[in-house]
């Protein structure tokens with residue numbers, strides 16, 4: 001159906017639209033974050049979410065603390081123990097075209113009064129966020145993002161993931177964060193097996209990873225062949241690094257799985273070519289990605305930029321145009 005452009009809405013029309021729009025987004029959010037069973041494609045959710053962002057930008061008096069634009073993720077499964085996050089685990093802003101990304105960068109650089117900035121570009125792994133806490137070099141706790149303030153305890157489950165070090169080569173007390181994902185091959189095999197057993201299949205690798213990590217029984221998680229990429233350290237001073245690129249190198253040296261495709265860039269042309277390269281390579285990677293993450297490389301500048309209530313101002317996701325459903329179908333046909 002035709003939607004009126006947000007610019008054409010008056011306050012009354014905006015008020016009428018905003019309630020049902022939030023209710024719809026919250027329902028999709030519960031299905032996605034809590035039940036791992038989305039009923040719509042991500043781009044449908046993203047489009048509705050962007051509409052809410054635009055309406056709230058035009059009528060800031062309609063913003064409420066419980067709006068999906070002000071909250072991270074979902075509440076999580078009630079059966080898993082709750083874990084408070086010392087540093088909140090945030091969501092990420094997004095843009096949907098290279099031109100929007102260029103605008104974002106221009107505004108960011110103007111705000112910092114600089115005319116160029118080094119960025120670390122990374123693949124946006126399509127999994128779920130994971131926090132790992134080490135004490136004196138021993139893995140003591142693993143948790144999901146949950147609502148950003150309180151996550152779910154998945155320590156026993158994460159101890160079954162092969163690429164997560166249980167012990168670090170140095171007796172560090174440190175929290176690291178990254179993405180837990182299910183490789184495409186494991187996802188296809190799992191869905192084939194479930195179909196043969198008459199069980200419901202997972203909509204995509206992301207939901208399969210979330211459903212597999214958030215199990216009460218770690219022996220189930222162990223069978224699911226989950227993997228991780230670690231990319232963030234809230235307290236980077238502990239690592240003695242000053243840039244995101246250095247942080248990744250240190251994390252790798254400590255034995256974490258670090259994605260090999262990141263790149264430091266300084267010019268718009270370099271950013272464009274990274275987007276082009278990985279948009280083309282997307283289907284050939286052994287794991288799903290849903291975009292590119294751009295991070296200000298200098299960690300002191302990250303601190304200076306800070307966060308909103310929901311997202312860091314120093315990173316942004318460029319989301320690929322919708323294609324996921326078609327990709328998965330093609331691969332299933334190809335495998336069979």
Ligand code: NAD
Nearest residue numbers: 028029032038040041042045091092122123124125129293
């Ligand atoms: P997000 O998943 O789009 O982005 C933030 C997350 O990206 C981070 O928390 C982190 O886990 C992850 N990430 C992956 N690679 C990263 C990297 N290299 N560096 C840093 N972070 C990286 O944001 P969100 O708030 O979790 O959720 C929004 C997303 O969920 C949208 O894509 C939306 O379409 C989808 N969603 C879909 C439905 C649905 O019904 N289909 C419902 C709700 C949300």
